[in-house]
Every structure is written in structure tokens, then in C-alpha cells.
Amino acid sequence: MARTAARSSGGHLDRVLSRRYARALFGFATRRQVVDQVADDLRSVARLLEVEHRLKAFLLSPSVAAESVIELIRNVLGPHIAPVTSNFLQLLHRKGRFDHFEEIADCFIEEVEVSRGILKAVVTTATPIEPSFEVKLRAALERVTGKSIRLEGKVDSRVLGGVVVVLGDQLIDGSVRREIERLREKLSTATVI
Numbered sequence: 001m002a003r004t005a006a007r008s009s010g011g012h013l014d015r016v017l018s019r020r021y022a023r024a025l026f027g028f029a030t031r032r033q034v035v036d037q038v039a040d041d042l043r044s045v046a047r048l049l050e051v052e053h054r055l056k057a058f059l060l061s062p063s064v065a066a067e068s069v070i071e072l073i074r075n076v077l078g079p080h081i082a083p084v085t086s087n088f089l090q091l092l093h094r095k096g097r098f099d100h101f102e103e104i105a106d107c108f109i110e111e112v113e114v115s116r117g118i119l120k121a122v123v124t125t126a127t128p129i130e131p132s133f134e135v136k137l138r139a140a141l142e143r144v145t146g147k148s149i150r151l152e153g154k155v156d157s158r159v160l161g162g163v164v165v166v167l168g169d170q171l172i173d174g175s176v177r178r179e180i181e182r183l184r185e186k187l188s189t190a191t192v193i
Contacts, residue, residue: 015107018100022107025088026115034082039112041085042105045077049101059098069093119147122166124154141167 029038049056058064058072070090078086092098110120121141123129129137134151141149145167156164165172 014100014103017097018103019107021092021097021100021104022111025084025104025108026111029084030115032084034084035112035115037082038085038088039109041081042108045081045085045089046102046105059093066093113150117147118150119145119168120150120152122152122154124156124159124164124166126155126157126159126161128155129153137163137165141165 025038026035029035049059059069070093073086073089073093077089081089089098089101092101092104097104113120119141121138123134123137129151134153138149138151149167
């Protein structure tokens, strides 16, 4: 019997769905006292799917029989991951949600970090961050939030200069591009004599 793969349309609803699955898994893993093992498993599976494109295609293919995918999860991944993780991956497949796996894994890691007082900050700059700046930025964010910060760096040439930080659900835009946009807005509303 072939399964139909759910296609991710992107956006807010996908994030809500992913967070819901992650929270449910986090609650279950917490009760079973296997949170760290499940987090490690999810990271490992995510890394595996990044490099093994054929495996990912197999798991997401609507033309592959559901039983074949479940068998692969049990027999190939199963011996290397916790039973909770294996069962969760099988559930994702059965529900047609495996296309959300990476985002669910990210949300799960965020749940773990939040439970431990760690906040993720995504830092986007035009060029890679210098290690000394990273240390100063982390210290400043930790002072402001009162939490430990895990920085995730991204490079985007559209930033032009400065830094854009997404801290939880809050955007802190200290980029040159944003300053130019603010200046443009001021100039467009200014009266000329």
C-alpha cells in the first residue's frame, strides 16, 4: 500500500504543527527520562538526512509502501536510536508528517534548551562573525535576557553590515540595511522647503 506524502506549504501553520509534535515528544521523553538521548538521536538523524539524499527521498516518496519505510526505520535506524525516537519517526511517517522532521527536530531542541534556561539567538551578518565579537554579543544578550544564549550564525550578503538577531520570537535589527530603510522612511515623510 503506497502512502501519500504531505507536502509542506511553509509558513506559520507548519511551524505551529512542528512545535506541537515537538512538545508532545518532549513531554513523553521527559516522562521516560530519555530527553538527552532523544535530542542526540534527532540531531543524528537530521545530519544523516542532510548527507544521505537517497534515504531522505525514500522516506518522503509517496510511491514507497508504508510498510517498507516502517521496516527501514525499525531495522536500519532502530538499533542506533532510542525506542522512543524510533516510535516517533514511525508515527511521523504514518501521519504523513515526515516532511516536517527537520523543523520538528529543531523545535524539540529548542524545547530542551528552554527547559534548561538556554535561549537560541540566530545572528545574521554579511560576513562570518569574528570569534571575539561572538563572545561579546553572547555576553550582551545574556545580560539583557538573564538566560544562557546559544548563538547560531548565518551569513547573508543582503544585510550589508551590522547584525540582525532573532532571539526567540523577537527581531533585533541592527543592520546597515535597516538603518538605510529608516532613513528612507524619514526622508519620504519630510517636508521640503
